[in-house]
Amino acid sequence: MYDERNQRSFQFKKHEVQPESFILAPSHAPEWVNEREKLWNEVEKVEKRWTSQLSREVLIAIPNDLNREQQRELVELYVQSQFVDKGMVADVNIHRDKDHNPHAHIMLTMRPFNEDGTWGEKRPFTGELNENGKKIYKDNPWDNKENVQLWRNEYQELINKTYERLNLERRFDLRSYERQGKEQLGTVHLGHMAAGMEKEAQKKALKEGVEYQPVTTQGKLNADIQKANKELSVYQQELAKSNTKIIELEQKKKEMEMDIRRSLEKSGLWKAMSPKEKTSIMYVRNRMKQDVNLSVALKCQTQFENWERSLSNKANDLRNEMSVINQSKKLYQEYSVSPDNTIAKDRAKIQLERLGFSVSNYLNEEKARTENFNKDLASFKAEKEKFIENKAKVNEAVKVLEGVTINQAKILYNDNPKLKDFPIVEVDKLVQEFRASVTLFLYKMQKII
Known part of the structure; x- marks a missing residue:
């Protein structure tokens, strides 16, 4: 390269x-x-x-x-x-x-x-x-x-x-055993050299028809750890018990964490939505690349506010550039008709240079800047059109999800009359706090068991 x-x-x-x-x-x-x-x-x-x-x-x-x-x-x-x-x-x-x-x-x-x-x-x-x-x-x-x-x-x-x-039973958990809350011991990393030596030892044992025995320090240590974990596993299985309430809360937590579309489908609200409302929610979901709730939709709305400010800055830049080009045309005309060695001609030349033009090559420079301006203007119009179209979708999604959040809060807090006194953002926080409290309760109950 x-x-x-x-x-x-x-x-x-x-x-x-x-x-x-x-x-x-x-x-x-x-x-x-x-x-x-x-x-x-x-x-x-x-x-x-x-x-x-x-x-x-x-x-x-x-x-x-x-x-x-x-x-x-x-x-x-x-x-x-x-x-x-x-x-x-x-x-x-x-x-x-x-x-x-x-x-x-x-x-x-x-x-x-x-x-x-x-x-x-x-x-x-x-x-x-x-x-x-x-x-x-x-x-x-x-x-x-x-x-x-x-x-x-x-x-x-x-x-x-x-x-x-793929219907494979194996599952991965990249957390350490300690962070998983398990009492098992973690094995040590072999490294490519030790792993290669152990692989050769396994091949040799298989060829000679004998039981494989680790040959490296790391391999021997891992064998001891695996043996200890096996003995510990028997003890843990004897302590494992089911708790009906925890299972119910786990299910409730999973349902609350479901993607908003699946939640709406389950409640029957999705079918009642208009195609416009469905399209708006799916647009936010696809843009943000995550499950949609009111918080996510509001973040998306903030992105569009930043985008709108960016478009405003680009519009100002385009207006300034158009003003400069138009002003340069008048100055060049003034320069062209003014007699040599006059204040008017010198003034027009100086002002043209301040605008970034030279009198000797003005026509080529003006043509190039006009072409660039037209190209930037076309790009700006296309971007603005895309912005306007999708901004309406985001605002529609926020409106729909505000209603969903209010309904969730009424269910979770038993239709408490004080809910109507809170701003919608605070209501959303209450829903999130409820989810967090369920998670914390589950964690504590699992520790007790």
Whole structure:
């Protein structure tokens, strides 16, 4: 791959098994992002500071009991839902050099793409300016350390859904035994060298017809841990009991956490909705890439408010540019008709230069700026049309979900008359607090058992 900035070519190391490489990008990203060399050269161009971080890497292990097609499908679904649908471009390489250790390297761009296919900001704009007139930005949400746990949880859930779809009994839990509340001991990581030695020992034992015995320190330690866990498992099974109330609360919690569409279908409200209302809810769900409730819809509405401010700024820029071009035409006309060596001619020349034009090449410069203006105007109109169409959907979804939230609150709080005195945002918080209290109660009851 050729590096334009440093004018060097890079040849990556050879692998025993050819890596499976592909690029995933948002639908509104330009076509050139699918060319790896072009993509990363453009990344370097957009980052001006020499200290800029150019990419973010995520490394994931892939279950080795899936075939290659299933492995790729799993990786694609994960990368699409967690990174690409949120604006990032992902350069993915799946390595399968070792049968027991398939894994994927996911290289992400640091900037998302805007709706119009241009590079976005690393940090979201607040819509406000400081005392010096400069934009004020929020912290980069992608740098939040909590993302790591979130990405782990989402990957775990996706793996388990894959196993369930394939009718496989195996399930994954990426938490430690301690965080799962289990008293079992965790095994130690073998590493590729120790794993290779143990695999050879297993082959040798099978060939000689003898019982396999671990040969590495880590392998022997893991055998002792597994033996202890087996003995502990017998004890735990004797203590395991069912509790009817906990089962009922677990079911209630699951029902409350269901996607809003499924909840509405179950209650019969979905059928009563108009096609417009259904379309609005599904639009918010698809845009936000998560289950929909009032909080999610309000976040989506906030995104559109920021988008509207961005459009307003673009409209102002276009108006200013149109004013500059029109003013330059008048000044150039004044310059052309004024006699040489006169104040009027010199004044017109100076004012043209202040507007970014030169009298010697004015006609070409004016033509180029007018063409760019018309191109930007067409792009702005298309974006504004898309904004207006979808803003109506978001507002409709908020309106529908406000009604749903009020109904939920009435059920959960026994139609308390004080509910009508609360703003809808506070009512939504009450519903969320109820869910949290159910979760906390379940956790405490499980600890007691």
